[in-house]
Amino acid sequence: xxxxxxxxxxxxxxxxxxxxxxxxxxxxxxxxxxxxxxxxxxxxxxxxxxxxxxxxxxxxxxxxxxxxxxxxxxxxxxxxxxxxxxxxxxxxxxxxxxxxxxxxxxxxxxxxxxxxxxxxxxxxxxxxxxxxxxxxxxxxxxxxxxxxxxxxxxxxxxxxxxxxxxxxxxxxxxxxxxxxxxxxxxxxxxxxxxxxxxxxxxxxxxxxxxxxxxxxxxxxxxxxxxxxxxxxxxxxxxxxxxxxxxxxxxxxxxxxxxxxxxxxxxxxxxxxxxxxxx
Ligand code: ARG
Numbered sequence: 001x002x003x004x005x006x007x008x009x010x011x012x013x014x015x016x017x018x019x020x021x022x023x024x025x026x027x028x029x030x031x032x033x034x035x036x037x038x039x040x041x042x043x044x045x046x047x048x049x050x051x052x053x054x055x056x057x058x059x060x061x062x063x064x065x066x067x068x069x070x071x072x073x074x075x076x077x078x079x080x081x082x083x084x085x086x087x088x089x090x091x092x093x094x095x096x097x098x099x100x101x102x103x104x105x106x107x108x109x110x111x112x113x114x115x116x117x118x119x120x121x122x123x124x125x126x127x128x129x130x131x132x133x134x135x136x137x138x139x140x141x142x143x144x145x146x147x148x149x150x151x152x153x154x155x156x157x158x159x160x161x162x163x164x165x166x167x168x169x170x171x172x173x174x175x176x177x178x179x180x181x182x183x184x185x186x187x188x189x190x191x192x193x194x195x196x197x198x199x200x201x202x203x204x205x206x207x208x209x210x211x212x213x214x215x216x217x218x219x220x221x222x223x224x225x226x227x228x229x230x231x232x233x234x235x236x237x238x239x240x241x242x243x244x245x246x247x248x249x250x251x252x253x254x255x256x257x258x259x260x261x262x263x264x265x266x267x268x269x270x271x272x273x274x275x276x277x278x
Pocket of ligand 1 (some may be wrong): 005062063064065066070104119120122123124168170171172173238
C-alpha cells in the first residue's frame with residue numbers, strides 16, 4: 001500500500017517536471033520560424049539571452065583602416081559607418097559598445113573569445129562561416145582595381161595575369177588575387193593603406209580592393225591613381241555582415257533584430273547618407 005502511494009507521488013512529480021520543462025522550452029521557441037526571437041523584440045529581454053551581453057558590454061573587433069566603413073578619427077579612436085552602426089545596435093540592445101582595433105586577418109578567430117562580434121566591412125564567405133555565424137547582410141559591395149594613373153596596360157582580368165598585385169592580407173581581394181589570377185605575384189599587407197602606398201611607390205601594378213574604400217583612396221590620390229570599375233573584371237557581388245560567435249544564436253538574433261529596427265526606423269539610411277554617400 002505504502003509503496004503504491006510513493007509510486008504515484010513519484011509519477012506525479014516526474015509529470016510536473018516534464019510539463020515544467022515543456023513550458024520553459026516553449027518560452028525560447030522561436031516565433032518567426034528562424035532561430036532566435038521575432039524582429040523588433042529587442043531591448044534587455046533579448047540582450048539578456050546571450051550570456052556574452054550579461055556584463056552590459058558588447059566587445060567589437062574591427063580593422064580601422066577601411067574608409068568609409070572604419071578608420072581612426074581625429075581623436076585616434078575608431079570611427080566610420082560600421083562603428084556608428086554597431087553603436088546604434090548596442091543602444092538598441094541596451095549595452096555599451098567597446099571597439100578594439102585589430103588585424104583584419106585575426107578578426108574571425110577572435111569572435112566569441114577576445115571579442116563578442118566583428119564589424120569590418122566583412123564579406124560573407126563560406127570559409128569564414130566555418131568559424132563564425134554572420135548576421136543578416138547590411139551592405140552590398142564589389143571589388144575594384146586601383147592602378148597608377150599612367151597605367152594603360154591593365155584593363156581587364158586577363159591583363160592582371162603575372163602582375164604584382166597588392167591586397168590586404170586575408171581579404172576577399174586576397175582570395176581573388178591568389179585563386180583567380182594566374183601567376184600573380186600577390187603582395188599581402190596589414191592594411192589597404194599600406195598596399196596603396198606601395199602602389200604609389202611603383203612597387204605594385206594594381207591593388208584589388210572593395211569599391212567604397214577604393215573610391216576614398218582614389219579621391220585622396222587624384223591624378224596619381226586611377227580607379228578601374230568592376231565591369232571588365234567580372235567580380236561577383238559581395239555582402240557585408242557582422243561576424244558573430246557560432247555558438248551564440250541568441251546574440252545573432254539580437255543583432256539581427258536591432259539591425260532590422262534600425263533599417264525600419266530610418267537610422268540605417270541616415271548613417272549611409274552621413275558616412276558613405278557624403
Ligand atoms: N570586404 C573585404 C573582406 O571581407 C575586405 C574587408 C576589409 N575590412 C577592413 N576593415 N580592413 O575580405
